[in-house]
Amino acid sequence: MQNKKYYIAPSLLSANFARLEEEVKRCENAGADIMHVDVMDGHFVPNITIGPLIVNAIRPHTKMPLDCHLMISEPDKYIEDFAKAGADYISVHVENAIHLHRTLTNITKLGVKSGVALNPITPLQYAFDAAEYCDFILLMSVNPGFGGQSFITSFLKKCEELKNFLIKNNMEHIDIEVDGGIKIDNVDLAIKAGANMIVSGSGLFSGNLENNIKEMRRKIDSI
Ligand code: DX5
Ligand code: ZN
Numbered sequence: 001m002q003n004k005k006y007y008i009a010p011s012l013l014s015a016n017f018a019r020l021e022e023e024v025k026r027c028e029n030a031g032a033d034i035m036h037v038d039v040m041d042g043h044f045v046p047n048i049t050i051g052p053l054i055v056n057a058i059r060p061h062t063k064m065p066l067d068c069h070l071m072i073s074e075p076d077k078y079i080e081d082f083a084k085a086g087a088d089y090i091s092v093h094v095e096n097a098i099h100l101h102r103t104l105t106n107i108t109k110l111g112v113k114s115g116v117a118l119n120p121i122t123p124l125q126y127a128f129d130a131a132e133y134c135d136f137i138l139l140m141s142v143n144p145g146f147g148g149q150s151f152i153t154s155f156l157k158k159c160e161e162l163k164n165f166l167i168k169n170n171m172e173h174i175d176i177e178v179d180g181g182i183k184i185d186n187v188d189l190a191i192k193a194g195a196n197m198i199v200s201g202s203g204l205f206s207g208n209l210e211n212n213i214k215e216m217r218r219k220i221d222s223i
Helices: 017-029 052-061 079-085 100-109 125-133 154-168 187-193 209-221
Strands: 007-010 035-040 066-071 089-093 113-118 136-140 175-179 197-200
Touching: 007 209, 017 035, 017 052, 017 209, 035 052, 052 066, 052 079, 066 079, 066 113, 066 197, 079 089, 079 100, 089 100, 089 136, 100 113, 100 125, 113 125, 125 136, 125 154, 136 154, 154 175, 154 187, 187 197, 187 209, 197 209
Parallel strands: 007 197, 035 066, 066 089, 089 113, 113 136, 136 175, 175 197
Antiparallel strands: 007 035
């Protein structure tokens, strides 16, 4: 297969919140690579979910890196709290990170991998300009706010374009994360378009989590 590492990142949003320790361990034992943590504030997106307290609570229970996807207004206010709570990756949305260069360099200074996230119709130019300051670029394939939505297929063209940009500019070390509507039966499309950090919530947690993670791995390995 390809020489790039492919990461499976189950989204905690679809887990049973009364049993987070167990759910995280189940993901890790089934072979997941990264735990994706969706942080929503009821302002930037309509939903409210997880804060640094929960990140801190699950941190001791897994060796998997914690990938905190900040769907919040004024992300700068909270970056340090998430870093201290144990985040290994932090992404901020370009749509509301006004001083994006400063925000990304602050994340890096805290020893955390920094990422920019783009909503489905946000121009890719933001990612092009931010690329040299980040470790990963998150392209949303649904409108952020909820799990279980349908994959927006225009993601594929955008992802290919980003991948080509990274190749052309010798930035292939930057990971491309896809988030939203990814399931076992469409993960190949996202991989072929250039994504290598694969977030999946309902696609993995609906049905048998362990089997789904293993099946997704098999599917990725077979591409
Ligand atoms: C959406 C979140 C996603 C979500 C994905 O706003 O950022 O991470 O949990 O869930 P699925 O895979 O069910 O679309
Ligand atoms: Zn997410």
